[in-house]
Amino acid sequence: MFFLAKEYTCIDIGTNSIKAVQFKAKKDKLTLIDIGIQKLPLETIVDGLIVDDSVVAAELQTLLRSLKDKPKNIITTVPNDNLLIRNIEMPALDDKEIRESLKWEADEQLPYPVEEAALDYLKVEEDQETIKYIVAAVKKNVVDNYLHPFKKLNLKPKVINVQPMALVSLLDYQVEIDSNIAVIDIGASATQITIANSHNIMLSRTIDTGGTNFTNSIMEVRDLDFQTAEDEKKEIDLNSEQNEEEVSEEFLDSMPIGMEVESENNLELSNIATRLSAEITRSLDFFNMKHRDEEVEKIFITGGGTRLKGLKDLISNEIGREMILIEPFKNINIKLDNEANELVKNYNYEFAVAVGLAVSEVMADES
Structure with missing residues (x-):
């Protein structure tokens, strides 16, 4: 053949x-x-x-x-901005009944009317009485x-x-999934946090923080246009010695003006990364609460936001876990x-x- x-x-x-x-x-x-x-x-x-x-x-x-x-x-x-992914368990039904039943199950979890949603589902597990599905929903528009x-x-x-x-x-x-994993996808406008194994997505959450938040911070502090701020972002390293978590006002006041602006900017970028790290930790804690007998063994990170030097290591330090770049x-x-x-x-x-x-x-x- x-x-x-x-x-x-x-x-x-x-x-x-x-x-x-x-x-x-x-x-x-x-x-x-x-x-x-x-x-x-x-x-x-x-x-x-x-x-x-x-x-x-x-x-x-x-x-x-x-x-x-x-x-x-x-x-x-x-x-990812408008995406909702949920696990739904249903009794065994024929295909037409399943689609209709999943539609009304999803309606209870959607923040908008189910008639406005494009829905799709994937069977992930079944026994004699019930079937588990991943349901993905996004607005039709x-x-x-x-x-x-x-x-x-x-x-x-x-x-x-x-x-x-x-x-x-x-x-x-x-062949990177041998147990539960987390995937942190840092896009321009949002970050998607997904916890999954080889056959199921158990948690998917969108955070309204992405690479553009870092760019906007540089624009504001340094009074730059967007493209110039984007170019500046490529040169910044959040792991540099200037990016201390705490900088006293007296120390800032004693700096030359240019250095003061740079330190203030780096501090604000670190603060954005810290807030993002807190949301990642919150998602991991929520998963651990819902699945007490399971653990997230590996955490992967990807997306254009990873091009910001030092961001992966800063998040890793904040959450106390190794972050693995997806290749x-x-x-x-x-x-x-x-x-x-x-x-x-x-x-x-x-x-x-x-x-x-x-x-x-x-x-x-x-x-």
Whole structure:
């Protein structure tokens, strides 16, 4: 029997950029054949919604034209900002009854009417009497919002996945999940905290703190425009000796003006990281309270926010746990030219969701 390779184009539209990866999959083996990233103009996406779909469509078209192959089997995702993932246990029913029952179960947990929600579910466990499901919900208008740029280009995604499932699938493919894990995905506008094992997502929570919070702090303290503040952020190291947690007013007053501003700025950045760490700890504590006989064995971190030097180590120190950077291309065969290899090197950690989308689909096809 001959197995033909199937090709996927996976697209992650983020607040600051669009990431795309192209894979060939043969059985359960993935080969990366192309990769691209396209920056988005400032405020094209605000609070998880596309403000100007024409701009996103144009940038997406530019990105896709830069890839060697035409897009096939497009897989994309929606932002974490409006995402709700819950575990629901139901009696064994037929498919039609299950969908209707899950709809009303979800209605009790959604902060908006269930009629406004796009729902999907995945069976994770069953016995003779009950079945456990993961239910994912996002507002229909958000899904439509993220499909508009594709429609403008006459493209139709085959699958719309959610980011936590993509990241968990990636780690499972890399044989990183042998027990319960946590994934901290620091995006531009929000951070997603997910606790999962190889077959279930047990907690998924969105925190309204992301990389843009750090940029806005630099803008305010140093009186800079957004892009200049973004460039400044790349040079800051939260682990430097200047980033002490406590700086007295007398010490600040004695500093030269430039150094005083820098110290004040670094202190505020550390404070943002500390608040984010507190939310991570809160999520871990909540999980431990709900699952007293289980522990989170590993904590992974990913997302564009990890490019802020020292942030991973600062969070690690705050929560008292090791933070492991997700390596998106681990255990994946790579066949790229030199230019594409440079993208892998320079933007490695920002492609975790895009790669996870491919892995998730291939694993689903194999199961």
